[in-house]
Amino acid sequence: MKKKGITMLMAAALMVTLAGCGNSNNGGNTETNNAGTAGNATTTTENATTDNKPAEPEKKEDVTIKVFQFKVEIADALQKLAEAYEAETGVKVEIETHGGGEDYSALLKAELAAGEEPEIFNSSGWAGFDPYVDRATDLSGESWAKDLVEASKAQISRDGKLLGMPMNLEAYGFTYNKDLFAKAGITALPQTIDELEAAVKKLQDAGITPFALTSEWWSMGIHTMNISLANHDDPAAFIEDVKAGKATFKDDPIMKDWLRLVDIMFANGQKNALTTDYNTQVAEFAAGKYAIIQHGNWIQGMVDEVNPEMNLGMMPVPLKAQPYAFTGVPNNWIVNNKSAHPEEAKKFLEWMVTSETGQKFIATDFKFIPAVSTITPDTAAIGKIGGDFATFSQEHPEQVKGWNWDRFPDGITQQWGSAMQEYLGKQITGDQLLEKFDKAVADIVKR
Incomplete structure (x- = not known):
């Protein structure tokens, strides 16, 4: 990275990590049970019942999206997150993790070569992302895109388009x-x-x-x-x-x-x-x-x-x-446009970084320094290593x-x-x- 880019990255990471960081309104949310973006609030209003109580989200029992992912450290917590999403929406999220001693890149390429097209997969940025550009869905218009730490974007952008969601900062x-x-x-x-x-x-x-x-x-x-x-x-x-x-x-x-x-x-x-x-x-x-x-x-x-x-x-x-x-940025979530349910995959990522449940998993269960500025880090969960850094x-x-x-x-x-x-x-x-x-x-x- 250029010096300017890394300075921006660190400034954002530090403000987020140590200040707990400066987001006293929890990413713009004024109520604990109304976590998310303005877009989510609009959806809730549109689905409201006549007595102004929010309706239950429409459940889709016949939809399964597959996540082919690298990060072994979050495998158990990610599975629990998937179960929480299914309970709320009816959409099943199937998690397949390959990391540690496995060659994730080779396994992903074999998966794709075999005609298997997971809805979401992990990729690094820069040249490491080149083999997957044709499969990557443009996420520039997603509500969370404007809230990314600025210096996290370049490694996963092409021709002005954001082609993945940065996973976190490490x-x-x-x-x-x-x-x-x-x-x-x-x-x-x-x-x-x-x-x-x-x-x-x-x-x-x-x-x-x-x-x-x-x-x-x-x-x-x-x-x-x-x-x-x-x-x-x-x-x-x-x-x-x-x-x-x-x-x-x-x-x-x-x-x-x-x-x-x-x-x-x-x-x-x-x-x-x-x-x-x-x-x-x-x-x-x-x-x-x-x-x-x-x-x-x-x-x-x-x-x-x-x-x-x-x-x-x-x-x-x-x-x-x-x-x-x-x-x-260690990895990015890529929405596969050749998969069966790319729109459902986008909704899952949206929920992961805007809902109260998803934000809690990212900050506390995953122990992440978030790449999305609207997620308040859990300084206790980040731990002594990240705090010392x-x-x-x-x-x-x-x-x-x-x-x-x-x-x-x-x-x-x-x-x-x-x-x-x-x-x-x-x-x-x-x-x-x-x-x-x-x-x-x-x-x-x-x-």
Whole structure:
């Protein structure tokens, strides 16, 4: 993202998160039982009975819409939301979740290739959205579109049209166990790679394994890789140069520093990292086995299931002159115009972000920092990770960078993740890793 865009994103996220944020009228709703937009109020009036009491919504018992979605962290809560929607409208919402260790993108493409057309599916933005543009319904005219955090729109817009609903805002860096840091005598967060190395040694000397690692391709091929991309002065320009063959990862000085960071992480994680999946990684971190995990506020709900009192914070990742944390839109809800019920799908999304029930699920059950400004965040639900990040972002907005991996065509990050697995397993050298990064870009851009 450009600096202006990310500043806008962070300003909005912070105002929403910390202020509780400034929406004292609950998104323009003056009554607790009348949540939603003016459009919803009009519908209620039109359906009113003669004694001015609102009528029950018309139920459609024969309609089923399918949601093919990525976010494993909200799978249970999303199912409950679907059940609440069916109880209110009669429309059945079938949830199918594929994430964690699964390759969601490949599974979605297989689903579509097989002729299955879910009403709603998830897609990232920028180039990651390109394969699905022809299926995306224009949502520009939806009532909630005007209330989106401004900087969340560009990644899912084409030719002035909003082609998806941004799911939420997320941030990541190094989430760390404050109690374990204190036990190791670490009194200040590391600001440089040298200081990180020194902090890691203190943890090791105290008998604490510093890093909770995972072999998941997406964690390494997306989030770890973005640390290097975001540290460029102009990430978008650097990425375009790499795609055009004008620059390479192998010859990039920032990638050399990034390799040192990766080496520190890989050399100071658990012994079975190569066989550790995402769920196990987070669960063991939540159990206090490790001091640092490279994830963001999205793990808060999973941590709370294990240890709701865990004393967590998020620290920026040191690489260059100053450390950075990273924020963006993780995914979008896309309404599939080739499905059987796209209009019903739009109504479901409308209800999700405007009804009192839907807003409560987003803010509290999903533990989201909303991308829709009319939803008041639940600061208690967002938790310590997001709260710590919000405080840092407010005090150091210049140390917050964006998400850049989706500026590359689909398939590249998967190959990066595979190469990272080889590097974690000590099957290739650092130079070979960077060569594989370059080859992945060259192979896919040529297609």
